[in-house]
Amino acid sequence: MAYSKKVVDKFENTLNNPQAFNVGRFDPSEENVGTGMVGAPACGDVMKLQIKCEPSGNTHVIKDVKFKTYGCGSAIASSSELVEMLIGKTLEEAKEIKNKEIVEALELPPIKIHCSVLAEDSIKQAIEDYESKQ
């Protein structure tokens, strides 16, 4: 598999130091937590993304993020990359994140673009879940 060094590094760093790379979970029932889970085991990838937000002015800001991903190396790297993009963003800004940014940041090969699409879907779902609780 011709992965870029960026995918390999991101994957390995996440694997070797999961806490530092926001691997983990929040209690999904908490009011300030939004959870998104996309993909299916039969397809080979499942991403779970959780955001913890705080109101700020007339919007909400993502204060913390946790994720877990089952999938190939680039799926794990894509989630990890997305998580770094999210912290500190308002929900409006987070909604604007496109899979293309992940593709570019990690130099994903064409056959792995679906990993970045899955990552984009996971943040959309997490925001939806969060907003439904407010």
Add this chain to the structure above:
Amino acid sequence: MTIKSTIYLDYASTTPVDPRVASKMMQYLTPDGEFGNPASRSHRYGWKADDAVEEARSHVANLVNCDPREIVWTSGATEADNLAVKGVARFYKSKGNHIITSKIEHKAVLDPCRQLEREGFEVTYLEPDEGGIIHPKQVKEAIQENTILVSLMHINNELGTLNDLTAIGEITREAGIFFHVDAAQSTGKVEIDLSSLPVDLMSFSAHKTYGPKGIGALFVRRKPRVRIEALIHGGGHERGMRSGTLAPHQIVGMGEAFRIAKEEMKADHIKVNAFHKKFLEEAMKIEHAYINGDLNNKVPNILNISFNFVEGESLIMGLKDIAVSSGSACTSASLEPSYVLRALGRKDELAHSSIRFSFGRFTNESEINQTLSILHNVVDRLRELSPLWEMHLDGIDLDTVKWDTN
């Protein structure tokens, strides 16, 4: 280069050339060596090359106990499979147009079968049992009036499982049908005695048995005689079955590799068997690890294990200093998980989670121990990352979850 520090456990994919084989091959290339064309009948260069080719043919025949005249050189097992399947089908098409094979054959048999379907042949693809075995009874039941050929593999390349060639061959003999066997994974691993096996054609590969890539052979039985239509026409080499100038260095390599295989099969087996036992014992200490393929009916050099809740390609990336292969979709260009594992009725997620470890002559115990310790560690880490593992620990049955499949 990282080659040296990477532990090689992918012998079922290819083996290194045994240094004894390589040094013999080197004698058939350069001006001071025997570089002649074996088809040159008019001078000693040709005669010497021809002698070497015939000696190699005897070594190959000797390993599988057949007549050297029954060995046809090919470019590898893929060509041998093509020549056998298409060659028999096209030669005997006036007798019938039905072929029996299985869903877990190598692509080198499946794709020629697909091609024959396009040419008007009818193919039955037998389903293996959940252990990866094709039962003789299935073959018997699939035979029709117009069946001309059964093509089944001896040892499955992904699982290491063994088919019962004697029992299947007795059925094909009785029905007057040709039986072709892909034995690419078999040489040097298990005894093959073609003097008693009721098999009509058998494919061999050099590079799975410490010989070079790019050379293989097809056994074509003389009594009872099997005839095939050639795929490659030219100078009429190999009694018209496979034209093209023979490659003495490659052929000598295959011959030497098979000669050594005969001598060292027992020692190789004892060694690999010990690794298999150790690996199995230790790897199965990992929770939710499942063996793919019937443990009671397989060779010890191949071990295929699924580690549930972990995806195979990420596991391979985690095992970065270990060369293994996976049934995971993500390691293939097609994004489909292994068709072999799917044919066993395994859930797709277990196919995605599979790793094939294969051991060989140059594997040592410290490599096995190192691999096991890294494996335990990486599976644990990836499960810490896995939402499926988390759900499993929470007592959620993943089969009852409604997944978003996009």
